[in-house]
């Protein structure tokens with residue numbers, strides 16, 4: 001027996017979150033297998049097979065998995081769980097959608113967003129927007145776990161596991177995919193970027209985000225936002241960093257015109273270096289920043305861009 | 314069409330949770346408690362469906378201590394029709410909550426259950442998905458737009474890459490995200506009216522649900538704290554520090 005990791009992917013590319021989940025899975029002991037459920041996703045299975053520590057890849061290539069609808073993926077995973085002690089996946093919107101369904105069908109608790117494996121049945125997870133860390137021991141025979149990937153190192157790429165094709169499970173026929181509006185961006189993704197610059201309500205308009213983007217281009221950074229900026233329509237929903245958005249931990253996080261509410265801090269306070277630019281010297285964001293600049297962002301951002309240009313960036 | 318809206322009483326979102334000195338949990342004594350903010354969005358959605366004539370009745374349910382009655386009253390003041398309080402002083406994990414909600418959904422014949430995507434205390438993000446699984450129903454999570462169309466619902470979801478639209482078979486379970494709507498404030502007359510709306514009191518045993526936790530909390534600790542750093546005087550100084558001191562650019 002061992003652990004099944006469900007791959008996060010878009011039918012073409014394996015998300016780098018999966019290599020981090022594998023690293024958590026290895027800490028449980030036993031074999032680590034990866035399940036790739038999708039359509040025309042052979043390239044994802046091949047990439048999965050290369051991950052260090054993975055001994056087998058199960059490939060369920062079928063039209064009913066093209067959009068990884070929760071009902072369908074859950075049905076497939078539950079059917080495989082006779083062979084495994086635990087199933088792990090990343091705490092991404094894809095996995096948050098189907099994993100609790102798997103847990104309920106197996107009558108076990110899901111352990112959400114673990115940041116540490118203490119023992120094969122004991123895990124640490126943040127609660128209350130990360131204001132407390134809870135160590136929990138599971139009494140369930142099988143474990144269903146989502147992994148907060150910011151705290152696990154990705155495994156390497158030296159593996160060569162066999163890929164085994166498996167049949168699709170029955171289609172519950174409960175839902176269908178209609179379409180999506182995915183954000184296109186040439187910039188790095190928020191969850192894997194080394195540098196992130198985020199704008200908040202202080203940006204005053206979506207148009208003003210150009211100032212943030214200009215700096216992002218210099219630093220090859222991803223662009224994030226606070227909830228207030230997303231709600232106001234200055235930025236897209238997938239840019240929200242925080243308790244209920246994306247959790248990030250880059251080497252450098254620059255918060256511009258963001259006050260530093262608990263819910264925002266929950267998503268970025270594990271960044272290595274934090275910079276805040278805010279005109280209010282009392283803003284709570286300064287309590288977590290390594291470097292704080294009290295300034296008007298409309299003056300500071302163009303200056304920052306110019307300084308970076310001087311450095312040849 | 315009947316709509317069930319489960320609401321959870323949680324620490325107010327403006328309050329910073331503090332870990333008890335003995336590591337036994339989070340200190341909730343004398344802390345302001347409110348309705349989970351996502352659940353306000355669910356209540357708003359359900360009430361709008363009733364106003365639009367799509368829903369015939371909006372039932373509010375909460376599982377928790379006696380004080381959760383206040384949370385139900387708040388939802389009734391927003392426009393819910395009646396409440397069900399499943400009283401217990403124990404911690405109820407999402408799986409057990411889902412089991413109790415399954416029983417209520419079946420008893421009440423609720424066609425749509427609308428939950429928050431996440432409770433801001435346990436940050437589990439599980440209950441709606443679990444309920445859908447136990448009921449054998451479709452699910453539409455993290456909704457930012459909901460359109461009911463005959464025996465189907467078309468739901469736009471907030472996903473990591475942007476937005477995704479799916480069509481689900483009714484009956485269904487929906488969990489809501491931040492951008493679905495802006496919840497109303499209850500008016501004074503509606504708060505008064507809500508006092509007269511009925512709230513049924515039950516216990517988990519009434520539904521035959523075993524709420525024994527599956528997870529044993531071994532300890533609760535403070536997260537690592539960050540010391541505040543320094544203020545810099547200028548952009549030039551900032552860039553110099555980032556390059557020479559922190560080495561991140």
Ligand SMILES: Cc1cc2nc3c(=O)[nH]c(=O)nc-3n(C[C@H](O)[C@H](O)[C@H](O)COP(=O)(O)OP(=O)(O)OC[C@H]3O[C@@H](n4cnc5c(N)ncnc54)[C@H](O)[C@@H]3O)c2cc1C
Pocket residue numbers: 199200201202203225226227228229240241242243244245246256257258259260261262263264267277278279280283295296297298326350351433
């Ligand atoms: C259930 C729930 C979930 C939430 N989830 C999240 C989440 O995931 N992520 C998140 O970010 N928030 C979240 N929030 C919202 C959070 O509570 C705050 O409301 C939000 O983070 C505030 O965003 P902000 O800092 O951009 O805006 P504000 O708090 O309004 O701060 C704006 C800041 O900009 C500064 N400023 C203004 N003009 C200038 C200028 N010209 N130059 C420099 N500085 C300027 C101001 O001094 C101020 O500090 C959530 C809230 C709830 C209830």
Ligand SMILES: Nc1ncnc2c1ncn2[C@@H]1O[C@H](COP(=O)(O)O)[C@@H](O)[C@H]1O
Pocket residue numbers: 319320321322349351352374375376377405407410427428429430431432433435436437438439440441
């Ligand atoms: N004790 C409870 N009583 C009523 N509803 C609940 C309870 N716990 C969770 N819920 C519902 O489930 C949603 C998600 O909670 P969770 O899965 O704990 O993050 C909440 O927004 C509520 O709608």
